[in-house]
Amino acid sequence: MxxxxxxxxxxxxxxxxxxxxxxxxxxxxxxxxxxxxxxxxxxxxxxxxxxxxxxxxxxxxxxxxxxxxxxxxxxxxxxxxxxxxxxxxxxxxxxxxxxxxxxxxxxxxxxxxxxxxxxxxxxxxxxxxxxxxxxxxxxxxxxxxxxxxxxxxxxxxxxxxxxxxxxxxxxxxxxxxxxxxxxxxxxxxxxxxxxxxxxxxxxxxxxQKNEPVSLLVFHVSPNSMAITPDVEDFLVSNQDNQIELEVPLKKRQIILNKMVQLNYQFEGMRKIEN
Amino acid sequence: MKIRILLKSYLQLYFQNFLYLTMLFSIIAFELLANHLLEIGNLKKFSLLLIAMFILSLFSTMNLYYNDSRQNKYLKQKINSHWADWSSQLLVAVITNLFSSILIFIFSLLLRDNVLVDFVGILGLFSVGFLGSGIATLFQTQWYDHSTVGQIGVLLFIYLAFSGSVVNILTAVEWLLPPLSKIIMTLQVTSSITKLLPIVGQTLLYAMILFFISGLVYKKNRKNA
Missing domain, CATH: 3.40.50.300 (P-loop containing nucleotide triphosphate hydrolases)
Structure with a gap:
């Protein structure tokens, strides 16, 4: 009602x-x-x-x-x-x-x-x-x-x-x-x-439902810095030295660059179907 | 329950920034010194106290609504009752003016064995205080939606209250005006405070009408908001 x-x-x-x-x-x-x-x-x-x-x-x-x-x-x-x-x-x-x-x-x-x-x-x-x-x-x-x-x-x-x-x-x-x-x-x-x-x-x-998203996977290295709040919004998992971010396709490159700047090692990406 | 909560809040706001208490104790200090400083009789002294009481309640009640406009918006939304709000405003005016008038009369050194003189004295002070509160309540919009209208209204009513029986041009409509100057003028030609009783009744009625008008005006405004 x-x-x-x-x-x-x-x-x-x-x-x-x-x-x-x-x-x-x-x-x-x-x-x-x-x-x-x-x-x-x-x-x-x-x-x-x-x-x-x-x-x-x-x-x-x-x-x-x-x-x-x-x-x-x-x-x-x-x-x-x-x-x-x-x-x-x-x-x-x-x-x-x-x-x-x-x-x-x-x-x-x-x-x-x-x-x-x-x-x-x-x-x-x-x-x-x-x-x-x-x-x-x-x-x-x-x-x-x-x-x-x-x-x-x-x-x-x-x-x-x-x-x-x-x-x-x-x-x-x-x-x-x-x-x-x-x-x-x-x-x-x-x-x-x-x-x-x-x-x-x-x-x-x-x-967001209509927007394609990718799952970006990063490895945490000893010199990785803390994740900034703008990246934290996309965080879906953080365990076993591995971080997964669910990012809209159009923001993918920006977030990827940011994570590399923060010394996270990019391991791979996959597209998620809605 | 609603009236109790609002009344408590209003009394808290009334005393909050010490304006009321500072003015009240200044008046008490003045009346204790008046006999030594000014060579005036009891009736003249009582006239001055009536003016002081009017100003005290007018400013204190205006200060109450100023504090209310800044602090109580969400409390009033929760209460959501215009008439509970109006009743609380009326009760605050009665309680504070009664308190002030008793205290001011006691320290005026005008207390007599004659209970009627004391009663009319206190009632006279209460009535002009109630009148001041009524004017401030009617024009409380100066702290809410229509600041210019409210301020002009207060200034106009203060002028009319003091000049109603003094300015010749206004004497024809004297019954329409706040009867403060009428009380003062009557005191100048009378020999006893007890003679004030009919005008005190008129003042109380006038103040009550102001409260009723404010209740109706702000109920309408609230509906339009």
Missing amino acids: KLISVNDLSLQIEGYFAFKHVAFSLSQNEIIGINGDNGSGKTQLLEAIVSNKTPDSGTIDYTPGVRIGYLPQENPQVIEQSTGKYLEEMRRLSKKLAVRKDQLQAMITYMGLSPYLDTPVNQLSLGLKRQVDFLSAVAGHPNVLVLDEPFAFQSEKTIQRMLDLIIDLKNNNSGIILSATQFDKRIATNFDQLYLLDGDLKNIAAE
Whole structure:
């Protein structure tokens, strides 16, 4: 069942398009990722979806009964309450529709926030505050969860825990929209749709499906340097001194040159059929 | 639940950057020194305190909405209730003005054995404070969508509040104007604070109407947003 339909949405800020002609829909049991450079309009789009911004044209249709949980990119609220009391208050805002008290406690424990239950939220580090904001968005058990840069300032372990909770929500009939400058490939594998916002919205997954890719295999030598983040996006395997990269054909030569510069020994290549 | 959360947040924002407390304690310091510094009678002193109370609540409430516009956007999205928001604003105005008026009256050295004088004194201070909060609430848009309209509105209402009973041309429509100057002028020709009671009632009613108008205006704006 569709939860939200975004139809031909455009927003201008001081004469410039933050985004234009954006169209997509979010259904139950679906996770959508939106990539886009800094300033590409991701936050503006999410703010429009959660009704904090009025678009210049286009419509957003919400299925009756939709309840949105939102993690903004930055929450300016100064919360002097303790973490435990604040989260419990946010849970109770959604009354009977919220997660149960014991479920919230379990989520707090799972996220590793138990030691901070008595600490005022405004005294927590930036990363911990993001986790509290994430839990406060989830605590109402929304059927649409909108997360703006949810993994900023988070360790790999925390990201995995957040992903587990997101997937659990998805499996309980919610739809989730996440945005980030660039999603790690391991994170993106959990998405049902992946879009790129660059003025308009392009479905990357669909483009990638049609794009031929090659598997490049390299041997790690003692003087190999660490892989740079732009190459890491294509990494599919790293074991027994052998690295495998899954690279679109049109980027093959660039990545190959880069790896040779980093002192990796090229062993071979094969084309992968989609 | 929603009102409780918002009320707590508003009270926190009210006290957050010490503007309110600094102004309040400056007024208390002034009233303690006024008898020594200025050779004025009790009624003149009370007139000055009424003006100070109006300015204190106007600026403090404007400061509240300034802080609110910068910090509470996402909290209000979660609460998602215009009337809970409006009720919280009203309650904050009542609580803070009651607190200020009691404190200011106690330190004014005007306390008498006559309970009625004390009651009308505190109620008078409360009413002008409530009026200041009402004006700031009506024009809170200066910190949100229409800053120019909000700022001009506040300036206009401050001018009308002080000049309503002083400028001849405005006397014909005096009942339409914020009755602050009317209280002050009445105090100049009366012998007791208790005579203020009818105008204090008018001031409270006026402030309440401002709150109701703001409730309706911002509900409409929210629908249009």
